Each structure stands twice: as structure tokens, then as C-alpha cells.
Amino acid sequence: MVDVSVIIPVYNASDYLEEAIGTILNQSMEDIEVICVDDGSEDNSLEILKKIAEKDSRVQYYHQENRGGGAARNVALPHATGKYIYFMDADDIVDSNALKECYDICEEKNLDFVLFRAMNYAEDTGEYFKTDDYSMDELYDFVGDRIFNFHDLGDLMFKVSVTPWCKLYNREFVMSTGAQFAEGLIFHDNIFFWDVFLSAERIFFYDKYLYTRRRHSASSTGAGDKRYISTITINNMIIQKFINHGLFEKYKKYLYDHKIYLIFHRYNTIQEQFRPYFYEHLKEDFSKMLDDERYEEFISIIVPNNKKRFEMVVNSEEFREFDLSLQNLQLSIRKNDLARKNKKLKKEVKRQENLLSRKPVSLFLKLKGK
Known part of the structure; x- marks a missing residue:
């Protein structure tokens, strides 16, 4: 050895x-x-x-x-x-x-x-x-x-x-x-x-x-080629591993959300020419979930944006419709992220302004105390 x-x-x-x-x-x-x-x-x-x-x-x-x-x-x-x-x-x-x-x-x-x-x-x-x-x-x-x-x-x-x-x-x-x-x-x-x-x-x-x-x-x-569709099968296999280990019920929310997140991450990074091919496999996989006994639980526990992603896949008639819907969702998410960052920055600017406005008073009181 x-x-x-x-x-x-x-x-x-x-x-x-x-x-x-x-x-x-x-x-x-x-x-x-x-x-x-x-x-x-x-x-x-x-x-x-x-x-x-x-x-x-x-x-x-x-x-x-x-x-x-x-x-x-x-x-x-x-x-x-x-x-x-x-x-x-x-x-x-x-x-x-x-x-x-x-x-x-x-x-x-x-x-x-x-x-x-x-x-x-x-x-x-x-x-x-x-x-x-x-x-x-x-x-x-x-x-x-x-x-x-x-x-x-x-x-x-x-x-x-x-x-x-x-x-x-x-x-x-x-x-x-x-x-x-x-x-x-x-x-x-x-x-x-x-x-x-x-x-x-x-x-x-x-x-x-x-x-x-x-x-x-x-x-x-x-x-970023056609092999990226492996992510669909792999994520299903990961869920099955948690089932095999008796851990699915405890971690199912994260596993469902993680699956959708990773699949769409791969979709966004696959070469554009392969996206219709990816979509067909994704629609087949998601559509199976509609008949799964866990569907109602699944759709109720995933985060709202993942619910939207899931629904736009199963409800779309063809690739172009799906792709445009996804682009609109991504723009909406980006807009909301920017709005939150802008709100946070405004709060920080206001906080700094308040600090600066108090400094002369603090200095005056300090000198007066001497």
C-alpha cells in the first residue's frame, strides 16, 4: 500500500x-x-x-x-x-x-x-x-x-x-x-x-x-456547448441522492430552488445557438413535474422568481416566446436590484450628511468644555 x-x-x-x-x-x-x-x-x-x-x-x-x-x-x-x-x-x-x-x-x-x-x-x-x-x-x-x-x-x-x-x-x-x-x-x-x-x-x-x-x-x-443540458439530469440525480440518504424532506426547499437556479445559470452561459435545444429538454423535464405527486408542495415553497421561471417554461408554446419572457424577467430582476442598491446608497449619503452636520457642534462643545 x-x-x-x-x-x-x-x-x-x-x-x-x-x-x-x-x-x-x-x-x-x-x-x-x-x-x-x-x-x-x-x-x-x-x-x-x-x-x-x-x-x-x-x-x-x-x-x-x-x-x-x-x-x-x-x-x-x-x-x-x-x-x-x-x-x-x-x-x-x-x-x-x-x-x-x-x-x-x-x-x-x-x-x-x-x-x-x-x-x-x-x-x-x-x-x-x-x-x-x-x-x-x-x-x-x-x-x-x-x-x-x-x-x-x-x-x-x-x-x-x-x-x-x-x-x-x-x-x-x-x-x-x-x-x-x-x-x-x-x-x-x-x-x-x-x-x-x-x-x-x-x-x-x-x-x-x-x-x-x-x-x-x-x-x-x-x-458552453450542448453538453450543458447535463445540468438538468445532474440536478435530478442530486435530489435523488438526498432521497436515498433520507434527507430530502429536510432540504427540499433548497434543493428545488438550487436546481432551478443552476439550470438557468447554465442556460444563460450556454452558447446562443444551443439555447433552443436546451429549452426543449428543460420543457420536457419541467412538464414532468406537473404530474408529480409533489408538484403542489414544490410550487408553493420555491422562491417567487423561480416560480416565474418554472411557469414560463411549462406555459410557453415555443422557444422564442420563452426566451423573450425570460429576458423580461431578468430585466425586471435587474431593475429591482438596482432600485435596492440606489435606496441603500441614498440612506448612506443621508447618514454621512447627518454626521457632517453634527461635527461643528461637537467641536464647539468640546472647545467650550476646555
Whole structure:
């Protein structure tokens, strides 16, 4: 048994692969194995993997027809022998001490997994930047240096990043959950995350940035292509995970609202040419809800704007009608947001004016007291 098994799905990553794997092979922890699964790459990624494996016996590689990153990770899992498992993407960078530091923390605190922060790198501009999703400031402000699990978080659990590359997992624990990644879909890490997260009893937040995520147009979650409709299926699968864990009733309001929010977020970021295609699948999914036994409860507990979004999908006759209705709703929401901000600014201006008007009087009284 090695200390850490590193799993890397690979698809058309030839421009980044050597650098990414290099950040693993050059870790301060040497007792590792690297399990790469080439997911039917159309470039020379597989040849690069072969050359790397020839030079370093810690690297093993497998090849499959293109089935997606989720399937590649699932293929790798049974081959892992490490006490801990780390998942990495083939175009990203890991801090050279990440595995050693996380391993030591897991051993010291007897954790199911440890999570840490990640930085973003915009390849087009060369800019490094932070985002709420991967910094998780709100979560850390709450848990601090305490060991926790989802029971301690309430709705704050939905602020935990679902990405597998900002966590080091105890392998025995992961295998005991039976967790798998969704196959044939993007956003597949959600399904693995919720099975593991809802089963974990001992989690720790390591307050350090250890991972750099490369953001570029070729990535599956950044391309904005037809695959974005996966978000519909994935969100339904997430709801089912909560049902399986006996937690749906407690979190159903958030799950319903979160589903609608994420679906429309993906709709707004998908390439315009694919929006009619997205709409057709969305209408099919939402229309099924009309006949669901939970419909009345669902429509009564979601927030008003999500209710409007739902109704404009099921009531629209065709895409153009829906899209125009959505644009009007978004303009209305934007108008209300600006009105609230303007009201807040006016209050602040008035407060500052009142403070300034009192200062001369205060100064006079202070001088008079002397």
C-alpha cells in the first residue's frame, strides 16, 4: 500500500499533461502512485502517458473509448491501492507540498477527508484570481479549525465546493460508500461528492490554497456547448441522492430552488445557438413535474422568481416566446436590484450628511468644555 493514489482522467490534454503530472511526481511526498485513464483522446495524450510511465514506475495508465471524465475516474478507482485518494485534472497544477500536508492532517485528525482552497488561472489573460466557489470563505468562517460534517452546517453545506481536486479522501472510507461519478455527463463530480459528503463523519478545512485550476474554452465545464443540458439530469440525480440518504424532506426547499437556479445559470452561459435545444429538454423535464405527486408542495415553497421561471417554461408554446419572457424577467430582476442598491446608497449619503452636520457642534462643545 502506498500513501496516496492520484487519479487523473485524460482527454486531449497534450498541451498541459507533462506539466500537470510533473507537479505530482515532484511532490515532497514520494510514496505515491499515479493512475491515468486516457478517455479516447484524439491528440497524442496517450503517447505522452506512455513516455512518462516508462521514465517513472509510479505512473500507470489505462485507455478507454471516449466515455467522459466520470467514467475515467470510475475505471481508475478499483486500481487505487493508496491509503488516501487524490483526484486531479490533467490540465491543472498542484502545490508541491499539497499531498504531504494533507496526508499529515488526515493522519493526525483521523479524517474521512480534508478539503482546501483552490486558485483560478485564466489562460487567455494570464491572470490568477479567486472565486467564492473555490475559496469557500463563508464555510471557513463558520467551521474554522473544527472537525465537522454536514449535520453541523445546515444550508451552509451547499457552499462546499463539489470538485474532487480540492480534497484528499481516505480510500477505505470512499470505497465503503460505494460512491461513483456520473458517466456520460459533464458536472459528473456532483454525484460522487454528495454520496461521500453525506456519509462523512470527520471533515476538516485546511486553510490554504493548494491547487490552481486552469480555465480555458476547451474545458468541458467552460465550453458552453450542448453538453450543458447535463445540468438538468445532474440536478435530478442530486435530489435523488438526498432521497436515498433520507434527507430530502429536510432540504427540499433548497434543493428545488438550487436546481432551478443552476439550470438557468447554465442556460444563460450556454452558447446562443444551443439555447433552443436546451429549452426543449428543460420543457420536457419541467412538464414532468406537473404530474408529480409533489408538484403542489414544490410550487408553493420555491422562491417567487423561480416560480416565474418554472411557469414560463411549462406555459410557453415555443422557444422564442420563452426566451423573450425570460429576458423580461431578468430585466425586471435587474431593475429591482438596482432600485435596492440606489435606496441603500441614498440612506448612506443621508447618514454621512447627518454626521457632517453634527461635527461643528461637537467641536464647539468640546472647545467650550476646555
